Amino acid sequence: MxxxxxxxxxxxxxxxxxxxxxxxxxxxxxxxxxxxxxxxxxxxxxxxxxxxxxxxxxxxxxxxxxxxxxxxxxxxxxxxxxxxxxxxxxxxxxxxxxxxxxxxxxxxxEDRERPPSALLVRQELIDSGEYSSLADLKGRTIGVLGGEGATSAHYVGMALEEAGLSLDDVNFTQVSNPDIPTGLQTGGIDAGFAAAPFWEMAVEDGVAEKVWTTPEGxxxxxxxxxxxxxxxxxxxxxxxxxxxxxxxxxxxxxxxxxxxxxxxxxxxxxxxxxxxxxxxxxxxxxxxxxxxxxxxxxxxxxxxxxxxxxxxxxxxxxxxxxxxxxxxxxxxxxxxxxxxx
Structure with a gap:
């Protein structure tokens, strides 16, 4: 696919x-x-x-x-x-x-449990305690389709704003949706914004957790x-x-x-x-x-x-x-x- x-x-x-x-x-x-x-x-x-x-x-x-x-x-x-x-x-x-x-x-x-797209964080960071809230994304590398000038980066910016951070507080890298689960598994990225079914694959495989999605509408x-x-x-x-x-x-x-x-x-x-x-x-x-x-x-x-x-x-x-x-x-x-x- x-x-x-x-x-x-x-x-x-x-x-x-x-x-x-x-x-x-x-x-x-x-x-x-x-x-x-x-x-x-x-x-x-x-x-x-x-x-x-x-x-x-x-x-x-x-x-x-x-x-x-x-x-x-x-x-x-x-x-x-x-x-x-x-x-x-x-x-x-x-x-x-x-x-x-x-x-x-x-x-x-409206569905927040199974949205069409979501922000993921690498499971290793969660298990180690290095990530416990969106504020812990500061300084992290986030994979998004299209890089910092694309829609996915804007969505991540919405999440960061909730934590009092800005887009300047993270590092964006261009990663296609199908490659985000692999990037999270290998540690190439710390977080990623991905569309379904790719974010679901990462969660089901235990390599990441869904931590945020865009508001309804x-x-x-x-x-x-x-x-x-x-x-x-x-x-x-x-x-x-x-x-x-x-x-x-x-x-x-x-x-x-x-x-x-x-x-x-x-x-x-x-x-x-x-x-x-x-x-x-x-x-x-x-x-x-x-x-x-x-x-x-x-x-x-x-x-x-x-x-x-x-x-x-x-x-x-x-x-x-x-x-x-x-x-x-x-x-x-x-x-x-x-x-x-």
């Missing part, structure tokens, strides 16, 4: 919905996405024909990260990107790239439109199809047999793997979360990952128009929220 977590930016077509890349045409939408279950509304909308219902042909193209794909969206080579937010995204916007955040993706569910991923696409009629059509799919994934519906099959096929997993892994939830209108974006920006400013020192005006890069225009009564909706965001 490691191969599903980090994929090259070759812009090769993905078979999540059967379309092939390079379609072209006024009703063709080219989507860059990271192949993870957190982006399940995309897979569901494609497989169930919701894009087709809007008159769209959607090409799905694997990217390694949002940071890599944002310039492609700004130049029109991609219309939209579904990925985690990063310091690189804010830097790109600051330099004038024409992109904007239009929606959120997965948000942390937290989201660090979303939908980014290129400026040209944002100004087109297809921007709303694409968003409506995505929101329709998000409503199919509310509550326990996300674990329906049909949805599990779709997610499994799109992420190259078995249905049993997906079923046994905690899934995120999604806002039924996929509204963007400006307050959380502002917090992320401040985190990276403090860390020095951004070259500017004043927050960007949010009206320049957050657009709520698409979620505001979503028809609350459209088919596929049960009217319930997956999180209070």
């Amino acid at each position: 490691a191969a599903t977590m980090l994929l090259g930016v070759g812009l090769s077509a993905c078979g999540a919905g059967g379309d092939t890349a390079g379609g072209g045409g006024d009703d063709t939408v080219d989507v860059g996405y990271v192949q993870l279950s957190i982006f399940s509304p995309l897979f569901v909308a494609q497989e169930k024909g919701y894009f087709a219902d809007e008159g769209l042909k959607v090409n799905l193209e694997n990217v390694k990260s949002g940071q890599d794909a944002i310039p492609l969206a700004a130049s029109g080579k991609l219309d939209t990107v579904l990925a985690g937010f990063s310091a690189g995204m804010f830097s790109s916007i600051n330099t004038g790239l024409d992109v904007e955040v239009v929606g959120s993706m997965g948000v942390q569910p 937290t989201s660090g991923t979303g939908m980014i439109y290129g400026g040209e696409f944002s100004d087109s009629e297809n921007g709303q059509k694409f968003f409506d199809a995505m929101a329709r799919a998000a409503r199919d994934l509310q509550g326990e519906q996300r674990y329906s047999e049909e949805n599990l099959r779709i997610i499994a096929e799109a992420t190259d997993q078995s249905v049993e793997d997906v079923k046994s892994t905690p899934l995120y939830t999604w806002l039924p209108d996929l509204a963007p979360l400006p307050d959380q974006l502002a917090t992320m920006e401040r985190t990276w400013m403090k860390l020095g990952a951004l070259e500017y020192d004043q927050p960007l005006p949010q009206e320049e890069y957050v657009n709520t128009t698409f979620s505001d225009n979503v028809d609350a009564g459209q088919d596929g909706s049960d009217g319930s929220a997956g999180s209070d965001g």
Whole structure:
């Protein structure tokens, strides 16, 4: 499954919905996405024909990260990107790239015992008494996907803040999710922030303990439109199809047999793997979360990952128009929220 977590930016077509890349045409939408279950509304909308219902042909193209794909969206080579937010995204916007955040993706569910992602500490440190609280992470090496400028580092920063620490008090190192259990076992890292099922593997193998997870409603991923696409009629059509799919994934519906099959096929997993892994939830209108974006920006400013020192005006890069225009009564909706965001 490691191969599903980090994929090259070759812009090769993905078979999540059967379309092939390079379609072209006024009703063709080219989507860059990271192949993870957190982006399940995309897979569901494609497989169930919701894009087709809007008159769209959607090409799905694997990217390694949002940071890599944002310039492609700004130049029109991609219309939209579904990925985690990063310091690189804010830097790109600051330099004038024409992109904007239009929606959120997965948000942390209520379950704190089996969350979709968690902060782990090496079992040896706990057994020796060197770690007893989050404050004991000071000076430690923490493995995170994407390094200090990525979403996982921001989440760790939230944990550190609870202990009166800052991101400057720890050392970040880039470690992919599948490699975090090994890093904890060998002592290469003292702690790590990992997605399920990898954090669960580390706990089950006795190499680490889960010590923290993000609060309910937290989201660090979303939908980014290129400026040209944002100004087109297809921007709303694409968003409506995505929101329709998000409503199919509310509550326990996300674990329906049909949805599990779709997610499994799109992420190259078995249905049993997906079923046994905690899934995120999604806002039924996929509204963007400006307050959380502002917090992320401040985190990276403090860390020095951004070259500017004043927050960007949010009206320049957050657009709520698409979620505001979503028809609350459209088919596929049960009217319930997956999180209070």
